Amino acid sequence: MSVVIEQPRSPRNRKQANFEKYGWMYMRASGVVLVILIFGHLFTNLFLGEGIKAIDFAFVGGKWSDPFWQVWDLLMLWLALIHGTNGMRTIVNDYTSREGLRKALVIALWAICAALIVLGTLVVFTFDPCPAGSPANLLPSFCPAS
Amino acid sequence: MPSMPAGTLYRGKVGMWSWVLHRITGVAIFFFLLVHVLDTALVRLSPEAYNAVIGTYKTPIIGLAELGLVAAILYHALNGVRVILIDFWRKGVKYQNVMWWVVVIISAVLFLGFAPRHLSHVFGW
Numbered sequence: 261m262s263v264v265i266e267q268p269r270s271p272r273n274r275k276q277a278n279f280e281k282y283g284w285m286y287m288r289a290s291g292v293v294l295v296i297l298i299f300g301h302l303f304t305n306l307f308l309g310e311g312i313k314a315i316d317f318a319f320v321g322g323k324w325s326d327p328f329w330q331v332w333d334l335l336m337l338w339l340a341l342i343h344g345t346n347g348m349r350t351i352v353n354d355y356t357s358r359e360g361l362r363k364a365l366v367i368a369l370w371a372i373c374a375a376l377i378v379l380g381t382l383v384v385f386t387f388d389p390c391p392a393g394s395p396a397n398l399l400p401s402f403c404p405a406s
Numbered sequence: 407m408p409s410m411p412a413g414t415l416y417r418g419k420v421g422m423w424s425w426v427l428h429r430i431t432g433v434a435i436f437f438f439l440l441v442h443v444l445d446t447a448l449v450r451l452s453p454e455a456y457n458a459v460i461g462t463y464k465t466p467i468i469g470l471a472e473l474g475l476v477a478a479i480l481y482h483a484l485n486g487v488r489v490i491l492i493d494f495w496r497k498g499v500k501y502q503n504v505m506w507w508v509v510v511i512i513s514a515v516l517f518l519g520f521a522p523r524h525l526s527h528v529f530g531w
Contacts, residue, residue: 288489288490288493288494291483291486291487291490292487292490294483295483295484295486295487298479298483299483302476302479302520306472306476306520306524306527307520307523307524310527311523311524311527312463312464312469312472312524312527312528313464313527313528315460315463315464316453316456316457316460317449317453317456317457318453320446320449320456321449337443340439341439341443344432344435344436344439345436347432347433347436348433348436351429351432351433372440376440376443376444379443379444379447380443380446380447382450383446383447383449383450386450387449387450391452391453394452394453394454395453395454398453398454398457399453
């Protein structure tokens with residue numbers, strides 16, 4: 261990637277500048293929200309109660325039967341993946357010297373981001389906390405089978 | 407003898423190292439996030455599959471790695487707030503150095519509040 265230094269007085273390329281500007285703004289806006297979402301996530305899942313010891317299918321099922329935590333986790337999924345992918349894009353832009361490699365890595369990053377957002381969103385909305393035929397002792401206490 | 411440059415907001419000293427740490431912790435958190443979305447997606451498959459995989463998170467080695475993850479998240483989150491203050495607060499640049507130490511101290515306090523509790527869960531103390 262060759263570096264082009266523009267003439268100081270040349271008019272700026274508005275389209276390109278805006279994409280990077282919105283990316284810059286997104287990192288800060290999503291960052292503030294993510295601090296709250298992730299600190300809350302760590303506090304409820306790892307600090308309260310039995311922490312990591314208590315996390316199992318029944319724990320997740322119990323949480324996601326409440327729309328509050330569904331929305332919480334969904335927001336975290338979207339905001340964090342886009343924030344992380346854009347951060348990785350910045351790093352790729354900084355450290356790759358071959359343009360083809362840079363493009364390939366950036367495309368791979370956004371493809372992974374999109375795949376995980378689709379996967380996570382589907383899981384949050386199609387998740388069944390009481391799957392038929394599962395052992396009752398693995399299910400949340402509100403399931404008819406348990 | 408040429409003397410060392412004094413360092414600026416971006417080069418050398420706190421300005422640079424805070425940025426280096428921000429990158430390293432960011433990359434680490436990103437790769438954990440990829441794994442974490444995949445492991446959580448197993449709840450859609452079966453309770454047995456999810457419990458088997460999440461069981462490995464409760465082992466001593468991964469339990470210790472979780473401490474590192476939480477430390478990385480605390481630093482990245484609080485230093486991110488510092489970056490926002492440098493960008494938007496009128497006195498942000500002036501206080502960037504002291505703000506970094508505030509970030510380190512708050513991170514350390516939160517980490518020390520979390521670590522004993524998490525270790526007791528992992529090791530059954």
